[in-house]
Amino acid sequence: xxxxxxxxxxxxxIIKKVxxxxxxxxxxxxxxxxxxxxxxxxxxxxxxxxxxxVITFGNRVIWMTYCGEPLTKKNLPKNWLPxxxxxxxxxxxxxxxxxxxxxxDNIYPHHKNIHVKDGIIYLIDFGIWxxxxxxxxxxxxxxxxxxxxxxxxx
Numbered sequence: 001x002x003x004x005x006x007x008x009x010x011x012x013x014i015i016k017k018v019x020x021x022x023x024x025x026x027x028x029x030x031x032x033x034x035x036x037x038x039x040x041x042x043x044x045x046x047x048x049x050x051x052x053x054v055i056t057f058g059n060r061v062i063w064m065t066y067c068g069e070p071l072t073k074k075n076l077p078k079n080w081l082p083x084x085x086x087x088x089x090x091x092x093x094x095x096x097x098x099x100x101x102x103x104x105d106n107i108y109p110h111h112k113n114i115h116v117k118d119g120i121i122y123l124i125d126f127g128i129w130x131x132x133x134x135x136x137x138x139x140x141x142x143x144x145x146x147x148x149x150x151x152x153x154x
Contacts, residue, residue: 005031005127010066015052019060034127035060041126044094050087050122067124068117075116076144083121084141091123098123114144 001008009016019035039062045051052064069075077083091098098113113125121144 003125005034013066014055015062015064015066017062017064021060032060035062037128038062038126041094041096044096045090045126048090048094050083050090050120052122052124066117067115067122068120069115070112071114071116071121071144077116077119077121079119080121080144081141084144087121087123088141096126098126 006017006019009018017038019031021031039054039057042052042054042057042062042064046053052067055063055065057063113123115122115124
């Protein structure tokens with residue numbers, strides 16, 4: 001999968017996230033800081049249930065545990081609310097505000113960074129997290145409520 005600042009590969013059940021070089025058309029994005037932010041967040045979240053776990057990292061590449069498929073109404077676990085509460089509690093304890101849960105032009109529910117594997121919700125992609133709340137900040141619970149309330153498409 002190709003993203004804005006990285007490419008992600010699933011290899012033998014392991015995620016390999018390769019950050020793009022800070023050159024050419026990507027120069028303005030300061031991609032190295034995205035990589036550094038993600039590594040820092042994943043270190044803070046080490047051993048926590050609802051987050052990718054780092055296997056190793058170096059040279060703008062992070063190898064981490066696979067966290068399933070993007071959240072949909074179809075794969076939304078029945079116990080989503082207590083899981084979201086646990087996720088938010090962990091983020092609060094670690095002073096992490098995700099900052100990438102609302103899509104382009106504030107269109108939501110944007111859930112490409114919320115995944116589900118074996119009935120467990122995971123929050124992924126910490127390239128632009130901050131340690132303080134920003135204006136318009138949405139919690140994972142806010143977004144999943146919107147997904148839960150969506151009417152089925154016929």
